[in-house]
Amino acid sequence: MLRFVTSSGSLIIENVGSSDEGLYQCAVHVTDKKSFVWTYFSRRAAVRLPSLSRFEIQPEDREVHVGQSVAFACVLDSQPSAHIEWFFNGKRIISGRDDSSLTIFPVTSTLEISSVLPKHEGAYRCVATNEGKTRASRDAQLTIKPENSVGNEFSEPNFILEPRGDVVNEGESVVLECLVNGWPRPDVRWLKGAETISLTGDRMRQLGSSSFMILKAKAEDTGVYTCRASNSQESLDASATVQVKVAPKIISEPNSVVAQETTDVEFYCEASGEPGPSISWYKNGEAIIASEYFVIEATRLRVLGLVRNDQGVYQCIAENDAGSVQSNAQLIVDSSEELLQLYALKFYSMNETTSISEEIMNVNNTDSFSMAASSGQPKLPSEPLGVRASVVGSRFVVLTWDPPVQRHGAVLAYHIFYKEQDSLRERMLNSTATSFTVTPLQPNTTYVFRLVAENEAGMGKSSTRILITTAEEKAVPGKVKNLRGTALSPETVEVSWEPPGGNGPEPVQYKLFYIRKDHEVNEKETQIVVCQIFFFERLDFHIANNM
Structure with a gap:
């Protein structure tokens, strides 16, 4: 057995043996001006030795x-x-x-x-x-x-x-x-x-x-x-x-994306075939494993809280018993600082004979865009103040803050940045109010939060970072068993049930709900007699456990 790659990139296998059987694919590595390597993988090809059975x-x-x-x-x-x-x-x-x-x-x-x-x-x-x-x-x-x-x-x-x-x-x-x-x-x-x-x-x-x-x-x-x-x-x-x-065919291809760090991106990939093809995702040739930040769904890949290392070639491969097909897209990740530089370039590239303030004032001398640049340079808002958690749950946090002292025009949006304490991957959410519920989070986990205000000139200074630890998830009792009702008279029904099984905590009390009107009864026993009902009235019951 001898394998070698030609100058054109072809793979030659001489004296093919059983150990050469399998799937082959080639990888193409492209290095850009910034020394970043983009990797593209080909479709798979199978090598099989001739066989003739009994x-x-x-x-x-x-x-x-x-x-x-x-x-x-x-x-x-x-x-x-x-x-x-x-x-x-x-x-x-x-x-x-x-x-x-x-x-x-x-x-x-x-x-x-x-x-x-x-x-x-x-x-x-x-x-x-x-x-x-x-x-x-x-x-x-x-x-x-x-x-x-x-x-x-x-x-x-x-x-x-x-x-x-x-x-x-x-x-x-x-x-x-x-x-x-x-x-x-x-x-x-x-x-x-x-x-x-x-x-x-x-x-x-x-x-x-x-x-x-x-x-x-x-x-x-x-x-x-x-x-x-x-x-x-x-x-x-x-x-x-x-x-x-029927071999897979991609009917919706992923699109290349340029995105900012901390934001979320989505790649869509939909394929037809018979049997229905499975879709797998690869980044620079390596299989993507589903996680909190790489969410793989039926026809899309979501990358949450972008970091610079997420940049690369993303490929979706659709496979079934009849074959495989693939499509790829590029993700380019820019930092917030680079985007702010783009804002500045936009302002400074105006006609040199006209000041920025004069150019803007000709449009509307009272709008926030003018206020943000009235000094001849774009003015960014200062940091939001008093960032705090007003409510902390096991899977959510309600953040509240005060507007920045120096707004330089209207605040268009607040950007909430958050990440797990030991993670480099920061996510971003947007709000136009001064309060926001961040969800979903993990129970009993410490998160780092910070806020940035944005006006017409761009994103301003970041607030002080705060640490918030989510609450522990509380276990709840299981469902009650064998809920049943017996009519004792035309106006009386006896409802009984068995305690819930499983490893959940013991119920402190039971709540009985029935549909005739918004009415509930709190009870510590596992049966209750319901009175004052109408003749031959049909009632539906369900039970909730309270700790």
Whole structure:
């Protein structure tokens, strides 16, 4: 075994062995001017060694009457598909050349003799060839029964060949076999589901006496196919399921994004295929594992609280049994400071003969945009004051703060930055008020919070950081069991239940709710008598536990 990569990037494998089997893909690394490496991965390619297994089905000896039908089958697993030839008494059979009653089916290579004659008596063998390997079946003897034996008495249909279920890829061909004996000779028709199939179309063709082939299978060809054989004696069915697999196709690709640190981004990736493809995500060639900050959903990837290290190539790969397909997008992460520099460049790139304040004042000398730049330079707001937690729960925190002293115009938004105490990944939320509920958080976890105000000139100075630890999550009792009610009189109902099971805490009391009106009863026992109800009134009850 020898592997080497050519100057063009191709991989050459010499003297391929079993250890070389598997999936291969190439990685392309692109380094930009800032020495950042962007990595793109190709689709996967499979390497398999040729194989030719033992026969799963071999031809078997047959005894038939003249005029009846017979078939011989050869089935084995091979990679790639083996070429199968048939021999009669040592001579190769060429389908349809010398004898119109002999048919070798495509795909399955089954040999059918639609109407047996004395000349067909003899030995039959199949030979499978694949990449230089050859495997021959045993000989099967076809014997003609004597004329004086029963051959033309009335008999119900008897299947010689029955359709076999098959799973194929879109575009491949499918052969559904069916061969029937009986007297009178049975009439055969095919159904898909409950509908009769016409075998006169472009993609569905009859093979031999009563088999048929689907050319270039499509997804809509998936279904249950039935061969129905009937004569004056009986009607019999033989069915098989065909599944057509369709390789994935991406119908919604992820888009490249330029985003600021601490913000959240989303990549969408939707694919079709049969069976439905699974979607996996990769960043610079490494599989993304779902976490608190990398949220993987059915058709999207959410990256929360961006940091500079999140920058890279994001690829979605859709895979099913029929194949795989991929699409990629770039994520470029800019820091807050870099974005503020962009704000400044926008102001300073104005006409040099006109001051910034003059340019803005021509629009509206009272708006906040003018106030933020009235001195000739953009004025940013000072830091918000008095950042505090007014409510702390196990999974949320209500933050409250006071506006900055120096606003320099209207405050357009407040940006709430937060992260776990030991994390580098900071998230950002926005609010136009001076109070905001941050959720969802983790119980009993310390978070770092800070706030920044933004006016027309941009984002201002950050507030002092504060530490807040969320509360512990309290366990609650489980559901009560076996809630039931019994009418004691036209105006009285007895409601009873069993205490909740499980490992939860013991209930301190029970609350009983019923629907007639907003009414509740607090009770420490596990039963209660409800009075003062209307005659024959229907009541619905449910129980809540209190600690």
